Amino acid sequence: MASAAPGPAEQARAVLVASGKGGVGKSNLSLNLAIAARRLERRVLLLDADVGLGNAEILAGVSAPLHLGDVLAGRCTLEQAVVGGPGGVDLLAGGHGLGELPPVDGLRWRHVLGQLAGRRWDLVVIDGGAGVGGPVRPQLLAARELLVVTTPEPTALADAYAVIKLVAAGGQGLPPRLWVVVNQVQRAAEGQAAFARLASVCRRFLGVEPHLLGLVPHDPRVREAVQRQVPLLLAAPHSPAARAVEAMARHLLGCPPPAAGGLLAYLARLWPGRGAPPGREAAGGPVAG
Template structure:
C-alpha cells in the first residue's frame, strides 16, 4: 500500500514537472500571412478584411495590419474611424494600444503599418523598444494578416519576404494576370524557395478560376521552376458590392452568400496551417531586411 502510494506520488510529481516545463515554454509567434497583388483594383483588401473577420468568428485571435501605402482603406471597409496609425507610435505620440482597433467579427486592426519602414530611421534604443513591443504582439495572436500595397515596390516586397505565407490575389483580367505573374517572378528572384498561394477573385464560376490558376501555374513552372498553390476563388457576387457600400465585411453582413462560402473554405485551409512551425518572428525578420 505504501509502495503504491509512493509510486503514485512519483508519477504525479513527474507529471507536474512536465506541465510546469510546458507552462514555462514561450508561446510560438503568430504565423504571418501577407495578402498582396500585382496591381490595384483586384479586391485584395476586401479579401484580407473578410478573411480576418471569418477567422475571428471561428474563435481565432487575428491581427490585421493595413500596410497598403497611400491606399490604406481596411478601416473604411469595416466602418471604423481611424485617428491614429503606427506612424504616431514610431514618433512617440501614441502608444501601441492607442492604435489597435476592434474590427467586425472580433479581429484587431492596426492601421498605417506601411509607416513601419520608418523604424530604420529610429535610434538603436528606439528601434529595439519598438521591435520589442511589436514582437510581444506576435505572442498574443494566432495569425497576423498583412494587407500589403499592390505592385513590386520595396515597401511591398519587404513585408512579403518576411511573411511565413504569401497569398497573391488576382482576377481573370489579362492585365491582372500579367501583373500577378510579374509580382511572383520578383518574389522568387528575391526569396529562394518562395512559397505562395493564388486566389482568383471576381470569377464567373469555379471553371474560370481553374483556367486562370492553371495558366499562371504553367508559366511559373516553365519559367521560374516553382509551383503555385491554388487558394481557391471568390465569385462575382452582388452581396460583395452591397457590403462594400454598407462598409461591412460580407462574411458578417451576408454569411450565407456564395462569396462568403468560398472565403469560409479558405479560412479553414489557413486555420489548419496555423499550428505549423515557423522560422522566426516576423518583425525581427522585417527589421533585418530593412537593415540590409
Template sequence: MEPLMSASDQAKTLRDLQQLASNRREEKRAANKPPRVIAVTSGKGGVGKSNVVANLAVEMSRRGRRVLVLDADLGLANVDILLGLAPVGHLGDVVSGNRDIDDIILHGPQDVDVLPAASGMSEITTLSEAQKGRLLVALDRLKSRYDTLLVDTGAGISSNVIFFAGGAHEVVVVVNPEPTALADAYAVIKVLRQRKDIQRFQLLVNSVRQSSAAQVVHERLERVAGRFLDVDIQLLGHVYYDQAVQKAVMGQEPVVLRFPSAPASRCLAQLAQRLDMMEAPDEQEGRFWEQLAEDGVSP
C-alpha cells in the first residue's frame, strides 16, 4: 500500500499541475500566434535594402527563428538572386490562380524560405479584388509554419509599399548617408504616418565609414520627423561600408555566410539580434493578416 501524500506534497503536486496546465495554454497560444512581421523599406532604391533583408533573414534563422522572406518589391524583385536561388514561379502566378503557393516557395541557405515577387511584371502591382483574395488565402496558409515574416517592400511611396509596410509589427527604414536618401526616407515615413498611423520606425544606416555617421543621420531625421510628424525614430544600428558585401553579391551569397568575419557581417549579426529581442505590442498581433483581408492595393 502506497503511503499517503503529506499536505505539503499535495500542495506541491497541485502547483506542478497548475504550472503544467499554464505551460500548455501558453504553448497553444504560441502555436496559434501569427508570425511577427518586419517590413524593410527605403525612400529610394540603391541603398542596399534587399541585401540587408537577405542577410538579416539568414542571421535570424541562425538564431532559431523560422523565417519566411516575402519579396514584395513587386516590380524589381531580387532577394532570390542575392540568395543564389532560381525561382520556378512568383506571386503573380499565385494571384492569377496559375500556381499554388507551395509550388513557388524557395528554400534558401540556413533554412530561410523565400516567397518571390514578380520581377519586371508591373501589371500585378495593382491587384483586383479576386487577386487580393487569392493572395490572402495563400498567405494565410503559411501563418502556422513560420514565426518571422521579413517583408522586402519596394522603394519609395507607392501604394504597394504602404500596403505591405502598413500592417507590420516593425518598420525598418534603410538609408545611406547621402542627403537624397535622407530626404526620401523622410518622405516614406511621412506617408506611412499619415496613411497608416505608424508612429514608430527603426532606422538602419547602411554603408557608413564610421559609426558616428549613423548617429548624425539619425539625429537629423529624428529632429525633423519628430517635430513635424510626431513619430518615434529609433536607431536600430548601422552596417559598415565593406568591399566584402559587393564580392558576396557577385557570388550570389549572403555576406554573413561568405565572409562571416567581415565588418559588415558582424554589424548584420548584431542588427538581427536586436530585432529578434524586440517584442511586438499586443495590439499589433495579427494586424498584417487583418490588413490583407480589409485593404486593397490601388494605383
C-alpha cells in the first residue's frame, strides 16, 4: 500500500541550535538566522525550546503571553500561542519560570501534533537549551540536523565537543548532520583555527565529521541590537555580523535536509509513544532521557 504524501509539518525542516554553555550567542544567532531564512522567501517558525529560561521574545522585542507549555497543557491552541515576530518570522515562546514542560498524555500529544500538521512552515529553527543535561539531552538526541554554536575560547570549544560527543554516542538510527558556527571571532583565521581543532578531535575520538556553517565576526552592533531588543538583521543589516548570518542562511538552505529531518519526525523522537496526528504514523524511536 502506498504511504500517504507527507504533510506540511513533515516537510518543515527542523534545525536544532545548541551550545555547550551559555553566553556564546546561541539565541541571538537562532533569531537572526530565522530572519535571514525568511528573507530568502522561506516560511519560518522560531521555536524557543529553552523551557523556563526562554528569551527569544525578549531578543525579538515582542510580547508572547502564551508559550509551548500552555499548548501542551491544553490551556490554548497552537494558533493562539504563535505570535508574529520581527522580519515576518513566526515565534513560539518557551516561557519563563517553568521547571519543565508539563506531562503530556497520548491524547493531548496527538491533538498537538494534529495542530502542527496543518501549519505550512518551510523551516523551524529550534532554539534549544544550553548544555547537555536535564531536558536538553532528549532535544539533542532527537535532532537530525544540529547547529552547534561556540566561540574560539578553549572552554567553549570543550563544551561544544561535549554536545557533539553526546549525539555521536547516544543517537539511534541515522547520525545527525552536524553544523558548527564559531561566533565572536576577532579574525577569520582565528575562527578557522578554532573549527579545525574541534573538527580534528571529533574525527579522531568520535568518528564524526562536523561541517562549518560559518564564522560570525565580533561586532559591537550585536550588543547594541540586543540592548535595543531589535534583531541585528533589522537594526544593522549591513554590519559584518549580519552579512555573515545571511551567508550562513544561504549555505544552510542550499543543502538538502537530512533524512527524517522534518518537524513531526523530530517531535515524535522527542516524545516517543505519544501517538501520531489523525491519519499519520509517528516516525519515532526510543529516546534516552
